[in-house]
Amino acid sequence: MTPPSAAPDIRLLIADDHRLFREGLKALISVTGGLHVIAEAENGQEALDxxxxxxxxxxxxxxxxxxxxxxxxxxxLLALKPGLGILVVSMFDDDDNVFAAMQAGARGYLLKGAAPEELLRGIExxxxxxxxxxxxxxxxxMNYFSRPTRLPPTLLPELTEREREILSHIAQGETNPRIARRLELSEKTVRNHITSIFSKLQVSSRAEATxxxxxxGL
Structure with missing residues (x-):
């Protein structure tokens, strides 16, 4: 399938520490009219410079x-160039990273493995x-912002809101797969959050966390 034509003359920088991902993205962009990869960066400082x-x-x-x-x-970057378009392309789909990217000023957030058409549409x-x-x-x-209530941030302030939410489910005796289904997360993401919760609370078991x-007062 031939990728759709993009808006004319968009100058791009690809910032990713995985060379194979950069090469694959460059190959996709090279056959798309109007997109030009001007530079590549393998760390955040290079991206900035x-x-x-x-x-x-x-x-x-x-x-x-x-x-x-x-x-x-x-x-x-956005402090220096407010009009710059930042498209985050990441393997992480958890709320903390998504909201952090939004707060930083990113205009888009796609997952690695997205279809070529989706990536090109995101760039445009x-x-x-x-x-x-x-x-x-x-x-x-949409689900997050439509939730009627959220846990007060004053409860266990060392935890993120998502971690407090997961901790409340742990306290109700729910398993990782059930928590993942209820919150529409992967089980791996839930496990990562639980590891972080245990570390921040300095506990070693679900019983202690509960x-x-x-x-x-959760």
Missing amino acids: LAILHDVQVVIMDIQMPILSGLEATKR AVAQGEALFAPSIARRL QRAKEA
Whole structure:
């Protein structure tokens, strides 16, 4: 299938510490009219420096990169170039990273493995000042903001809101698969959150975490 033509003359920078991903993205873009990869960066500091040096219009930004994270690079770039379009393309689909990217100023958030047409549409969207999110992320954002109540941030403030939510489900005796289904997360993401919860609360079991939750009033 031939990729659709993009808006004319969009200057791009690809920031990702995985060379194979950059090469694959460049190959896709090379057959798309109007898109030009001007520079590549393998860490956040390079992304910051090269985006300014080459005056690009769109940065395709990974989140986890060495030296400077993609989120921090996004914040700094937009402080210097407010009109720059940042499209985050990441393997992480959890709320914390999605909301952090939005707060940093990213206009779009897609998952690695997205269809070529979706990636090209995302590039065009952010170049034109629009927002575009992966369908699964857009659904979760809608569900999140439609929830009638949220756990007060004063309860266990060392935890993120998502971690407090998962802890409340743990305290109700729910299993990881059930929590994943209820919150529309992968089981791996739930496990990662639980590991973080245990570390922050300095507990080693679900029973201890449950006790901490009850003491905090969750």
